Amino acid sequence: HPVDMDPLLEIAKEKDIKIIEDCCQAHGAEYKEKKVGILGDIGVFSFFPSKNMTVGGDGGMLVTNNEKYGEELKLRRDHGRKSKYENELLGLNFRLNEIQAVIGREQLKYLEEWVEKRREIVNFYNDIFEKYPKVKTPSEKEWAKCSYYVYTIQIENRKSFIEYLHKEKIATGIYYPIPVHKQPIIEKIYGIQPKLPVTEEIVNKIVSLPLSPLLTDEELNRIKISINSYMGGI
The missing domain is CATH 3.40.640.10 (Type I PLP-dependent aspartate aminotransferase-like (Major domain))
Structure with a gap:
């Protein structure tokens, strides 16, 4: 963004x-x-x-x-x-x-087309999660047009969500599991490791779902079914 x-x-x-x-x-x-x-x-x-x-x-x-x-x-x-x-x-x-x-x-030559496809997939995911208010989805300011390198949500019980999707052969990612202020080099340079409680809370909730202009409708629908199946069971 x-x-x-x-x-x-x-x-x-x-x-x-x-x-x-x-x-x-x-x-x-x-x-x-x-x-x-x-x-x-x-x-x-x-x-x-x-x-x-x-x-x-x-x-x-x-x-x-x-x-x-x-x-x-x-x-x-x-x-x-x-x-x-x-x-x-x-x-x-x-x-x-x-x-x-x-x-x-x-x-x-294909970048604009790929960006639009990514944005379509983001809207597809947002529509899925709209009925699950406890899941926080990406937002976009009115003055911005995001190209969406990744689609990242915040969800409670992240571990079980990831495990369920992996069982369904759906990949996920965490970008990034270690926030910048927690990197060892920060303490080496400054002698302290800052406390950023909001960041540290969010980093334990974030997970990214598949996002590629090459994703087919069949693949997206399979992801949708798996997400709804998981969310309906918690």
């Missing part, structure tokens, strides 16, 4: 702060009818194989409307080279190979 960017952009302008948008799970999402990634100074996208579009392996992309940033980023992705034997900046090898680039360009 896109963040409400206008207040952030106002603060950034007032304080002369640069904004980098993390769009790694938001391919095709929109904020007030504008694509995410072009609202700040730089937008960052991931093409990891599980994302809404990929390149047949690890990969990513930076986008910017700032010509100066764009030129520097081009150098830094290729060892800082201005020409084959001339290194102007410190850089590393972040180049995408040609085969991966071709896959990405082809997938980009």
Whole structure:
């Protein structure tokens, strides 16, 4: 879900702060009818194989409307080279190979179609859970258009719900089982581990259901039957 960017952009302008948008799970999402990634100074996208579009392996992309940033980023992705034997900046090898680039360009042609299919499936799931008010489903602000990398709900008795679906050969996921503030590196850096009770409560309830534009009506109906069967038995 896109963040409400206008207040952030106002603060950034007032304080002369640069904004980098993390769009790694938001391919095709929109904020007030504008694509995410072009609202700040730089937008960052991931093409990891599980994302809404990929390149047949690890990969990513930076986008910017700032010509100066764009030129520097081009150098830094290729060892800082201005020409084959001339290194102007410190850089590393972040180049995408040609085969991966071709896959990405082809997938980009279908991104809008895939986003709409994902949104249809989200509405399908929301309709199922509408009659189960204790299950919290994703919400969408009126100024946002989500591209739904995952469909995540909050449900009590998560363990039994997952076990039931797995018994029915339906996959689930937890994104993510360990919240950021609980990661070991946080305590190593800051010497403490923050207490965030709301986050810690929610992380024990979240579960994600299958979400792919390749899901068939038959598969979705089987998921629906299994969910209703479980919910009717608790």
